[in-house]
Amino acid sequence: MTTFDETRMRTGMDLGLIERLAAKLGPDAVISDPAGMAGYLVETRGLYRGSALAVVRPKDTQQVAIAVEECAAARVPIVPQGGNTGLVGGGVPFGGVVLSLTRLNRIREVDAINATITVEAGCILSEVQEAADRVDCLFPLSLASEGSCRIGGNLATNAGGTAVLRYGNMRELTLGLEVVLADGRIWNGLKGLRKDNTGYDLRDLFIGSEGTLGIITAAVLKLFPKPKVRATAFVGCAGPRDALSLFQRFRDAVGDRLTAFEYIPRFGLEIVLKHAPGAVRPLADDHPSYALIELSSAEESVDLQGALENVLTRAIEDGIVTDAVIATSEAQNRALWGLRESLSEVQRKEGGSIKHDVAVPVSRVAEFIQVATKACEAEMPGIRVCAFGHFGDGNIHFNLSQPVAMEKAAFLAQWAHFNRIVHDIVHGMNGSIAAEHGIGLIKRDELTHYKDPVALDLMRTIKHALDPHNIFNPGKVIAMGDHDIATVPGAKIP
Structure with missing residues (x-):
């Protein structure tokens, strides 16, 4: 198994790739100095710190395709990244290239009659909300991070937020996508149609795939009447x-x-x-x-x-x-x-927090909170359960704050142990261990413990068909072998 880490950095082949990318995309599109890359290598909660050959910042879909084509030819992994507000390590690189979509930030079209807005993946969520508001419409996705998270990441994780009860998650809020594939081709599925029965629903493959199947560059999103x-x-x-x-x-x-x-x-x-x-x-x-x-x-x-x-x-x-x-x-x-x-945000001020983003049937939400709370408190006296979230769709953020007198490191060392306690209860209630934050790296191995083996096999089949060389976000969501992350030197993995 190949691990991409610091030992692969700055070979002649890699330097050649960086030079070609700079030549084709422009020197301002490639960051390769450590100081410039630093913010792209750390997960927002500080649980993971990665490494990269370079950060590539294309300005449009064509440049994304060029970058993918060059990296694919060199067999260099690509980690797509939006606002880097993820919570499961899905956007942290361990070698290869970070492909930042922040410069793809145009609102391409607002069609109030069709009740759609076409936006690029680098648009900040709050800017999309504001663009909808200007035509007296509502884009209803609402998250605590809406001032910094970006639409591409919202799509990649099938984000939910506080209004799911009424409007649904990103999969339900999306009509069409534009996606760069692993060979550099561009799939143009930017249709604002409510009905399109012309074969397999390719859109839903990419939503929630966390950048492992393709790079979403734009989307047609639904708008709604603004609440009066x-x-x-x-x-x-x-x-x-x-x-x-x-x-x-x-x-x-x-x-x-x-x-x-x-x-x-x-x-x-x-x-x-x-x-x-x-x-x-x-x-x-x-x-x-x-x-x-x-x-x-x-x-x-x-x-x-x-x-x-x-x-x-x-x-x-x-x-x-x-x-x-x-x-x-x-x-x-x-x-x-x-x-x-x-x-x-305030949970971090109470010390270490072991977080679980889970879902159970709505009818069992209260039972889950009570059973899981009792189990965790029995396992560690003084642990402080902070179970909150979206009652209407069964999504609970079942977070555990450290006992007041306990050392943070010692508490976080119990992460895997409490995963088993909480996730076993979720699984026993026919629930999901990942509701809206995704799988990323933090839950990849947990997925193999709870996901139906046939479903895992189908996922690997789809991944291999769309990304045969495993260059898109390798090691995230599902293990494929070659290019995957086994043990990453220097990475903090709970």
């Missing part, structure tokens, strides 16, 4: 089972006007109030669990505030909700959402 009214509430509950009951009541009462239903545990709110600047306690007393609920509608005449009050009043009467506050202004809406959006 919305109502937001922050609710205290006695536990996740009551929160799940409340979710069902809202879904039955308002249907798809229920845009978001986010679950937050008591520990999660405590650390937000402790560490997030400007965070204000939303309810007078503490509660074991909380829910952040948003209703929205494109119809101005709809009384969403009244709908919130009706459901919550009955829930309080029935003992499902212990307290609630309804925002009465846009500033209060933003303040309540700020509590949820700060949660991922």
Whole structure:
């Protein structure tokens, strides 16, 4: 098995490749000095640090194709990278070339009548949201990192976010793609069609593939009517089972006007109030669990505030909700959402965090939180469970913060052990060990433990057919052998 590490750096063949890329793409498109490459080699949480021959920054799809063709001829691996905000090591290179898509950042077309927007992979998510807003439309994907993550990465990981309940994840928000293949050819699938039954759905192969099958360079995304009214509430509950009951009541009462239903545990709110600047306690007393609920509608005449009050009043009467506050202004809406959006960031201030991005059937979300929490607390006294996320689609970020008196390194050394505890419970509930962050490197070996062997064989078959020399992001998602990462010197792998 070949491992691409520092020992392969700067051979004559590699220097020739770098020179050819600079000649064909322009000298400003290739970064090869260590200082210039540094930011491209480290995963956002600091769990992985890689190495590369160079960082290549093409300015358009044709230049991406040229770069791929040159690297393919030299059998040099390519790691596509967007905003480098990933959480599973999928964008970290271990040798080869980083292909940064940040310069492919044009909004190519906005078609309000067709309700589509065509954008390049390097567009920042918030810029796509703003472009939709300018034509009185909504692009609904919303993430805590939306000011820095890029559309290519959102597509590569099939990102979900807080509005999945109403609008779906990136696979459901995408109509067409433009993709550079492993031999440098360009597949132009940029069609804004809701119906196209002309053979296999190639689009869905590339969405969620984490750059292992091709490099997405542009996409046609769906737009929606911009909500004219919305109502937001922050609710205290006695536990996740009551929160799940409340979710069902809202879904039955308002249907798809229920845009978001986010679950937050008591520990999660405590650390937000402790560490997030400007965070204000939303309810007078503490509660074991909380829910952040948003209703929205494109119809101005709809009384969403009244709908919130009706459901919550009955829930309080029935003992499902212990307290609630309804925002009465846009500033209060933003303040309540700020509590949820700060949660991922503030966890690091409590020391080491072992993270699990999992999904179970919605009907078993509360059961999963309770069973997995009990199992982890029994295994390590003092461990602090921070289980939060998207109740409406079954996606829970089941994160574990270190005991207060424990050393961070000693805690993170237990990552694999807690993976087995949590993932076994998820698997037993017919769930998924990867909901919206992807597999990358951190879950690659876990995938072989839980994924159906036939499915793994099909995945390898598809990978070999589209990337026969395994140059696209080798070692990520699924092990293929040649060019894959076995043990990477200097990489921090939990």
